[in-house]
Amino acid sequence: MQINRLKKISDKVRYETIKLIHKTKTAHLGSCLSCIDILVANYFSNIILRSNVNFKSKLKDTFVLSKGHAAPALYVVLQMKGYISKKMLNTYSKPNSYLEEHPNIKINGVLVSSGSLGHGLSYVAGVALGDQINKKNNYHVLVMSDGECNEGSTWEAAMFITGKKINNILAFIDCNKWQATEKTSDIMNLDPMKQKWQAFGWKTYEIDGHNFSSLINVIKKFKKNPKPTAVICRTIKGKGVSFMENDNLWHYRSPDKKEYLKAIKEIGFKK
Numbered sequence: 001m002q003i004n005r006l007k008k009i010s011d012k013v014r015y016e017t018i019k020l021i022h023k024t025k026t027a028h029l030g031s032c033l034s035c036i037d038i039l040v041a042n043y044f045s046n047i048i049l050r051s052n053v054n055f056k057s058k059l060k061d062t063f064v065l066s067k068g069h070a071a072p073a074l075y076v077v078l079q080m081k082g083y084i085s086k087k088m089l090n091t092y093s094k095p096n097s098y099l100e101e102h103p104n105i106k107i108n109g110v111l112v113s114s115g116s117l118g119h120g121l122s123y124v125a126g127v128a129l130g131d132q133i134n135k136k137n138n139y140h141v142l143v144m145s146d147g148e149c150n151e152g153s154t155w156e157a158a159m160f161i162t163g164k165k166i167n168n169i170l171a172f173i174d175c176n177k178w179q180a181t182e183k184t185s186d187i188m189n190l191d192p193m194k195q196k197w198q199a200f201g202w203k204t205y206e207i208d209g210h211n212f213s214s215l216i217n218v219i220k221k222f223k224k225n226p227k228p229t230a231v232i233c234r235t236i237k238g239k240g241v242s243f244m245e246n247d248n249l250w251h252y253r254s255p256d257k258k259e260y261l262k263a264i265k266e267i268g269f270k271k
Helices: 002-024 029-044 068-080 120-133 152-163 193-199 212-224 257-267
Strands: 062-065 140-145 169-175 203-208 229-234
Touching (some): 002 029, 002 068, 002 212, 002 257, 029 140, 029 169, 062 120, 169 212, 193 203, 193 229, 212 229
Parallel strands (some): 169 229, 203 229
């Protein structure tokens, strides 16, 4: 069954991401864990995104990780899909490696260097407009954070996309309720999020961002009837590891050996 397969893949991505961040003592583990299920649903359902080892030379359907600080999770997914090698993945955060803490366009499978928040939707709008002008029927998927919705550039892009009748964009908003230092609601309350996107003319869903049935359902609906679609994914920062869940401490710190062993035991992934 596809849902069970996706759950197993998600466990593996969590395991590999935690291992990568533990080994390199880097940051943003909580942010990675909140969006892994969204990444897995898109890359491994084979509904829109498919493996393309010649990514840039045969650019068709695209993916952009606008919340670039979740790059380690994306790198693990790209390795599992064959875009990059295991050897390259193991260079993460090492001197002279392209695998930096935010995506680098020199990496196969990375369309845009992201991490300066609020730019991903604008970038995708430009690519999709080019498709419209050239009469190409490609799909463009991105994952952004709820914190990015603080940025005026996000709403300018949202208005531009519907204003220009660009219909081939599917945006997942990873609403894990936290930003770097505080709760999103305390920094700038974004609710009612669904009504905001609807007011800008977007087809809008609000789902559990860890429920594969819900994720697959919206991807299928979008492909069947492409319209600018915003999927508000209610997620948990640190999802999958009980002592990391909803604890913003894990935005910047990495697990020590004891925490690492406890975390992977909870996930229960077996090689």
